[in-house]
Amino acid sequence: MRFHSIVYQGCVWKKNRSMVNLSPPAVPVKKRSPWVQVVGHAGNFQTGRDGKLLKKYCECEQQCLQKLMNDKLRPYVPGYYGVTQKDEQDYNVMDDLLADFDSPCIMDCKMGSRTYLEEELKKAREHPQPRKDMYDKMVAVDPEAPTAEEQAQQAVLKTRYMQWRETLSSTATLGFRIEGIKKVDGSCNTNFKKTRGKDEVMRVLEDFVDSDAIILRSYHQRLKELRLVLEKSDFFKTHEVVGSSLLFVHDRSGKVGVWMIDFGKTVPLPSPLILDHRSPWVEGNREDGYLWGLDNFIDILTSMLPML
Ligand SMILES: O=P(O)(O)O[C@H]1[C@H](O)[C@@H](OP(=O)(O)O)[C@H](OP(=O)(O)O)[C@@H](OP(=O)(O)O)[C@H]1O
Numbered sequence: 656m657r658f659h660s661i662v663y664q665g666c667v668w669k670k671n672r673s674m675v676n677l678s679p680p681a682v683p684v685k686k687r688s689p690w691v692q693v694v695g696h697a698g699n700f701q702t703g704r705d706g707k708l709l710k711k712y713c714e715c716e717q718q719c720l721q722k723l724m725n726d727k728l729r730p731y732v733p734g735y736y737g738v739t740q741k742d743e744q745d746y747n748v749m750d751d752l753l754a755d756f757d758s759p760c761i762m763d764c765k766m767g768s769r770t771y772l773e774e775e776l777k778k779a780r781e782h783p784q785p786r787k788d789m790y791d792k793m794v795a796v797d798p799e800a801p802t803a804e805e806q807a808q809q810a811v812l813k814t815r816y817m818q819w820r821e822t823l824s825s826t827a828t829l830g831f832r833i834e835g836i837k838k839v840d841g842s843c844n845t846n847f848k849k850t851r852g853k854d855e856v857m858r859v860l861e862d863f864v865d866s867d868a869i870i871l872r873s874y875h876q877r878l879k880e881l882r883l884v885l886e887k888s889d890f891f892k893t894h895e896v897v898g899s900s901l902l903f904v905h906d907r908s909g910k911v912g913v914w915m916i917d918f919g920k921t922v923p924l925p926s927p928l929i930l931d932h933r934s935p936w937v938e939g940n941r942e943d944g945y946l947w948g949l950d951n952f953i954d955i956l957t958s959m960l961p962m963l
């Protein structure tokens with residue numbers, strides 16, 4: 656017999672077919688909640704077996720995940736299991752961070768004060784490639800945002816689009832931004848492009864934890880632990896970390912986790928350059944504002960705690 660289940664993947668419901676054994680299990684098996692993608696490129700992921708997740712292969716990400724398996728940051732990133740091939744597509748195999756949660760609430764926050772690599776800026780100058788899709792995304796949010804020249808071209812450079820997104824959101828002012836949230840009721844909100852002010856961010860965070868002080872305290876604790884480890888990590892010192900997110904996950908049992916994900920734009924620095932991740936970015940210094948953003952995040956949670 657074939658069993659048809661409906662699997663929620665991001666904001667799209669898809670039919671999933673799998674074989675089931677008709678004989679009842681001797682011991683009750685805990686049903687795993689279906690994997691959910693909150694934000695990111697559509698079609699980049701596949702769920703694997705035994706709580707593993709397959710993400711479309713990216714060499715840069717592979718290199719990072721491999722190095723991270725031997726770094727102090729190991730407990731703060733998904734476990735990495737190498738590369739696999741499926742239907743002629745290569746994938747990086749990693750832990751599904753949702754696997755041990757029951758109906759998890761999930762939040763993706765993009766860290767850092769800059770969301771494009773210095774390398775991308777250089778390329779954009781040498782070979783400018785204005786993009787129509789980014790122009791369309793821009794005018795959908797603010798028809799006044801493009802310059803007269805961009806309006807004439809009906810296109811914008813990627814770095815220009817990314818800078819505009821940074822100043823529209825809290826990336827430029829706080830060094831992180833909320834990208835998307837999935838709540839326990841299944842609702843998924845990615846409409847945070849204009850969430851910029853500290854108060855607005857606090858309201859979104861309070862809603863995410865459903866005003867639960869215990870959950871908020873656990874996130875606060877986990878972020879402070881992560882900061883200590885980041886400050887000691889060799890990997891972190893020697894990499895420009897851009898476009899990487901923190902994935903916040905909790906469920907009604909009170910289980911809480913925060914992990915670093917998305918290393919597609921995390922690149923090694925030329926030796927002996929190291930970053931403090933707090934100094935303001937000046938082109939050439941490669942600083943990414945990651946720790947500055949984390950400091951601000953922790954301060955915001957600290958100021959919220961007595962209010963809950
Ligand atoms: O969030 P919106 O406003 O839609 O913009 C997206 C995000 O910045 C993506 O970053 P992330 O993957 O971190 O979400 C970025 O992918 P990159 O990470 O590849 O830069 C996309 O660039 P393109 O994939 O070039 O469109 C850009 O269009």
Ligand SMILES: Nc1ncnc2c1ncn2[C@@H]1O[C@H](COP(=O)(O)OP(=O)(O)O)[C@@H](O)[C@H]1O
Nearest residue numbers: 692693694695696699733750751752753763917
């Ligand atoms: N290891 C993981 N475990 C669980 N969910 C994940 C994991 N990695 C990514 N995700 C989910 O996929 C989304 C996009 O991830 P990301 O790595 O940023 O993809 P992209 O490179 O396409 O932007 C995250 O917001 C999260 O919901």
